[in-house]
Amino acid sequence: MRRFSANYVYTNAGLPIRNGVIGVNDEGVIVEIIDHKGQEKEYAHTEFRNGIIVPGLVNAHCHTELSMLKKQVTPKTGLADFVNQIRNFRLQGVDADEKPIANALNEIHRTGTVALADICNTTDSLCAKEQSRTRFVNFVEVLGLDNQKAHHIMDRAMVIREELTTLQGSKCFLTPHSVYSLSTQLWEKLAQNFSGNDIISIHFAESKDEELFTQTHSGPIAQNYKDWGLLASHAPKGLPIDIVKQYLPKEAKTLFVHNTFLTREQAHDLNSHFSNACFVLCPTSNIYIENTLPNIPMLNEVGLKIALGTDSLASSHTLSIFEQLRVILSTYSELSFAEVLRWATINGAKALGFDSHFGTIELGKSPGLNLITPFDFENGTIRDDSRVIRLV
Numbered sequence: 340m341r342r343f344s345a346n347y348v349y350t351n352a353g354l355p356i357r358n359g360v361i362g363v364n365d366e367g368v369i370v371e372i373i374d375h376k377g378q379e380k381e382y383a384h385t386e387f388r389n390g391i392i393v394p395g396l397v398n399a400h401c402h403t404e405l406s407m408l409k410k411q412v413t414p415k416t417g418l419a420d421f422v423n424q425i426r427n428f429r430l431q432g433v434d435a436d437e438k439p440i441a442n443a444l445n446e447i448h449r450t451g452t453v454a455l456a457d458i459c460n461t462t463d464s465l466c467a468k469e470q471s472r473t474r475f476v477n478f479v480e481v482l483g484l485d486n487q488k489a490h491h492i493m494d495r496a497m498v499i500r501e502e503l504t505t506l507q508g509s510k511c512f513l514t515p516h517s518v519y520s521l522s523t524q525l526w527e528k529l530a531q532n533f534s535g536n537d538i539i540s541i542h543f544a545e546s547k548d549e550e551l552f553t554q555t556h557s558g559p560i561a562q563n564y565k566d567w568g569l570l571a572s573h574a575p576k577g578l579p580i581d582i583v584k585q586y587l588p589k590e591a592k593t594l595f596v597h598n599t600f601l602t603r604e605q606a607h608d609l610n611s612h613f614s615n616a617c618f619v620l621c622p623t624s625n626i627y628i629e630n631t632l633p634n635i636p637m638l639n640e641v642g643l644k645i646a647l648g649t650d651s652l653a654s655s656h657t658l659s660i661f662e663q664l665r666v667i668l669s670t671y672s673e674l675s676f677a678e679v680l681r682w683a684t685i686n687g688a689k690a691l692g693f694d695s696h697f698g699t700i701e702l703g704k705s706p707g708l709n710l711i712t713p714f715d716f717e718n719g720t721i722r723d724d725s726r727v728i729r730l731v
């Protein structure tokens with residue numbers, strides 16, 4: 340057994356423990372939690388660090404297979420142009436190769452992430468994932484605006500799901516890309532496949548263009564489709580919120596990703612309709628693509644369950660969840676570190692159905708342990724020079 344201690348241990352299951360000691364066995368399972376309650380004692384083989392110990396981080400939205408596009412996409416040009424740039428890379432035959440994906444998975448591990456929701460359009464990430472110690476939920480992303488191709492797209496997605504299901508310890512689900520990128524036929528075929536036990540992940544309210552397109556079939560997204568020889572009329576028309584209500588099961592765990600332009604009313608409406616909704620924020624990606632952030636304090640006030648993701652290296656310079664936490668806290672000082680830490684850990688774990696292992700430091704769990712150092716103990720928050728170091 341190894342014992343770790345720091346000035347405070349944030350367990351996410353009670354108040355931070357001053358000078359707490361955490362015992363971990365060789366399998367990474369927490370076998371001892373010591374709260375001295377002011378009566379400090381020495382324990383053999385304890386590694387004491389300056390800073391705080393927190394559970395392993397959970398990344399609730401990523402696309403590791405786009406890792407080869409790091410620094411390739413022009414930033415801050417808006418969503419429609421971003422989608423166009425990604426499409427062009429694919430048309431040019433810029434295929435994923437294993438090396439950038441393996442490097443990305445190393446970064447994910449090194450920066451303290453223990454579980455990852457990964458959007459997959461191919462099986463390109465499978466080999467690298469087989470070598471990784473991270474736990475995955477793989478989402479096979481379904482998209483395509485041509486009604487005639489709906490059948491073919493579904494068949495292909497199911498083949499990819501079959502292959503990704505071979506990855507040990509992971510889960511795999513079919514999922515829609517967004518409200519603006521599926522034809523009506525494709526939505527209907529996909530909806531027939533959903534069950535209440537599924538986890539669904541959908542890009543939502545990432546851009547104002549999204550709502551303009553679904554309501555009017557016009558704007559920059561419609562222009563993209565026109566340029567690509569596709570008919571916007573194949574897409575369902577209406578408010579984004581009505582489209583998801585129509586096609587997604589109410590009771591499924593549903594991750595709404597980005598929420599950059601989500602209004603208070605929409606947040607209320609989605610949260611009351613979907614009984615297991617989680618709202619995933621990807622701050623570094625929002626800044627890269629739309630150069631803005633969601634009104635996070637407002638989303639928090641509404642009482643949403645919030646988790647954090649990074650999106651891909653095509654739209655974020657990092658796959659570190661700690662960096663997302665840093666951007667949020669440096670922008671919105673009214674939010675507490677302890678609360679945003681829960682978004683980065685237990686809320687993501689719950690949304691992915693991994694909370695029996697991850698998200699809190701409790702006996703019998705194997706959440707991974709991270710050190711955050713240095714730490715601003717006076718204000719109970721991170722400092723500009725804080726960094727995360729993986730301990731377990």
Ligand SMILES: [Zn+2]
Nearest residue numbers: 402542650651
């Ligand atoms: Zn994404």
